[in-house]
Amino acid sequence: MANENTPLGANVPLAIRLAEPSELDTAERAPAETPPIVPTDADADVPSVTFSPSEGANWFFLQAAQHLSINSEVVELLKSPWRELHVEIPVHTEDGHLRVYSGFRVQHSGARGPYKGGVRFHPLADLDEVRALAALMTWKTSIIDIPFGGAKGGVQIDPRSVPTSELQQVTRGYLENIAHLLGVYRDVPAPDMGTDAQTMAWMMDSYGKRYGYAPGIVTGKPIAMGGSYGRTEATGRGVSLIVRDTLETMGRDPAKMRVAIQGFGNVGSYSAKYLSELGCPVVAVSDVRGGIHNADGLDIDAVIEHAARTGSVVEMPGTDPLPADEVRSADGALVASGLLGVDCDVLIPAALGEVINASNWENVQASIIIEAANHPVTPYADYQLSKRGTVVVPDIVANAGGVLVSYFEWTQNIQQHRWSLEQVNSELERMLCDAYTNVRKLAHDEGVALRTAAFMVGVERVVEALELRGLVPANGAHHED
Numbered sequence: 001m002a003n004e005n006t007p008l009g010a011n012v013p014l015a016i017r018l019a020e021p022s023e024l025d026t027a028e029r030a031p032a033e034t035p036p037i038v039p040t041d042a043d044a045d046v047p048s049v050t051f052s053p054s055e056g057a058n059w060f061f062l063q064a065a066q067h068l069s070i071n072s073e074v075v076e077l078l079k080s081p082w083r084e085l086h087v088e089i090p091v092h093t094e095d096g097h098l099r100v101y102s103g104f105r106v107q108h109s110g111a112r113g114p115y116k117g118g119v120r121f122h123p124l125a126d127l128d129e130v131r132a133l134a135a136l137m138t139w140k141t142s143i144i145d146i147p148f149g150g151a152k153g154g155v156q157i158d159p160r161s162v163p164t165s166e167l168q169q170v171t172r173g174y175l176e177n178i179a180h181l182l183g184v185y186r187d188v189p190a191p192d193m194g195t196d197a198q199t200m201a202w203m204m205d206s207y208g209k210r211y212g213y214a215p216g217i218v219t220g221k222p223i224a225m226g227g228s229y230g231r232t233e234a235t236g237r238g239v240s241l242i243v244r245d246t247l248e249t250m251g252r253d254p255a256k257m258r259v260a261i262q263g264f265g266n267v268g269s270y271s272a273k274y275l276s277e278l279g280c281p282v283v284a285v286s287d288v289r290g291g292i293h294n295a296d297g298l299d300i301d302a303v304i305e306h307a308a309r310t311g312s313v314v315e316m317p318g319t320d321p322l323p324a325d326e327v328r329s330a331d332g333a334l335v336a337s338g339l340l341g342v343d344c345d346v347l348i349p350a351a352l353g354e355v356i357n358a359s360n361w362e363n364v365q366a367s368i369i370i371e372a373a374n375h376p377v378t379p380y381a382d383y384q385l386s387k388r389g390t391v392v393v394p395d396i397v398a399n400a401g402g403v404l405v406s407y408f409e410w411t412q413n414i415q416q417h418r419w420s421l422e423q424v425n426s427e428l429e430r431m432l433c434d435a436y437t438n439v440r441k442l443a444h445d446e447g448v449a450l451r452t453a454a455f456m457v458g459v460e461r462v463v464e465a466l467e468l469r470g471l472v473p474a475n476g477a478h479h480e481d
């Protein structure tokens with residue numbers, strides 16, 4: 001590990017420095033190598049079962065910081081967000097009342113570039129969760145080596161329960177209240193749970209009214225407003241590439257890998273579509289209303305069509321309903337629908353955070369978990385699953401395809417030049433798969449879990465930027481071994 005006498009960055013893990021040219025852009029793709037490892041560390045500390053989301057995200061960060069010998073002052077700096085904003089959003093309801101919503105924007109680190117992160121509309125969005133998600137964005141953008149920092153936003157609203165006119169008012173009110181923190185080169189929001197391309201169009205329009213035309217102020221916009229081809233499906237496409245490479249390195253045949261996916265929104269539905277195209281039988285999917293199962297594999301195109309028509313995957317003909325899980329959120333709502341414990345090989349949580357936790361990790365039957373949602377596995381569950389030998393590909397790698405194509409969208413807006421879908425998809429594959437290969441190699445070299453290796457890559461690059469900016473003493477971020 002680097003120490004204070006080492007030239008900047010010269011002695012950090014090799015895999016971080018080596019950006020090997022990708023062979024994926026050639027017609028003949030070289031097979032992915034270096035399977036994920038699940039190290040057994042009998043002396044590992046047992047994480048608390050009562051961590052809040054931000055404590056949980058920091059737990060993973062601290063493991064990596066320890067491996068990298070990052071000194072305690074720098075750890076303190078990175079444990080907390082750089083800036084947090086809580087806003088009130090008053091709206092006039094259609095029946096003549098005043099309703100006030102709460103919203104947040106948290107900027108965790110801008111060391112490597114403008115703050116970047118989605119905005120979540122969910123009734124249970126809260127500041128601590130947004131804090132956790134902002135930090136994860138810092139590490140994610142660093143791992144895939146794009147020039148962004150990390151941020152996240154949230155508004156406490158159930159977007160499905162209000163009329164479109166009210167949703168538009170809330171979106172514009174939120175944007176206006178946080179606009180002074182935003183900028184094409186300062187902070188660039190994007191969609192997340194409960195928000196979509198339409199939300200981004202309203203945000204871009206509100207921002208433009210005050211500051212002038214600036215399509216690069218948000219990503220995930222509609223194509224007609226300067227959005228990028230391939231952005232809507234990018235996270236799910238990226239998840240399927242991560243599954244492909246994981247199975248390839250482990251010598252597993254996709255046709256024999258039964259997949260279950262929790263959440264059938266943007267990420268879940270596109271993951272299902274691409275994985276079924278890859279030849280994986282997708283045996284179960286679920287959404288907020290329940291789950292469906294077919295041991296022979298679901299017809300995913302038909303499920304997508306059914307969900308688009310009825311608003312849910314439930315009651316899809318030719319499928320069995322999944323029994324309810326005992327996993328409930330703070331307000332007592334059902335968080336899972338028997339899907340997490342379904343008999344499958346690859347489990348993909350693609351909905352809420354912390355759904356695999358102390359109360360249910362033992363029910364998980366899959367030997368591989370691909371984290372498409374953010375923070376879906378708590379540190380305690382992660383610790384127990386790792387002891388059991390379950391491969392967990394962490395969110396900060398597995399779902400990074402979304403922010404990667406957001407980066408492509410931002411660069412296209414700045415260049416004022418649109419890329420073709422083929423260019424977007426081939427760059428997505430090249431950069432995401434290279435980043436994942438780097439993480440797997442580092443995990444092998446250091447004998448650590450994929451998550452720890454991923455955090456190590458992300459943290460080391462952020463620390464290097466802090467040193468170069470002079471925000472921490474040059475070469476002083478690491479203590480001597």
Ligand code: NAD
Pocket residue numbers: 191192193194195235262263264265266267268286287288289333334335336337350351352353372373374399400402403
């Ligand atoms: P979305 O709003 O499009 O879809 C969310 C899905 O989860 C819906 O099908 C909803 O019914 C389901 N869901 C909600 N509550 C549920 C519950 N209690 N049980 C089962 N299912 C439930 O959201 P999305 O954009 O697909 O995001 C899903 C996850 O992926 C989130 O954790 C988000 O942070 C993460 N993510 C999204 C992106 C992106 O580009 N959209 C990128 C990276 C990570």
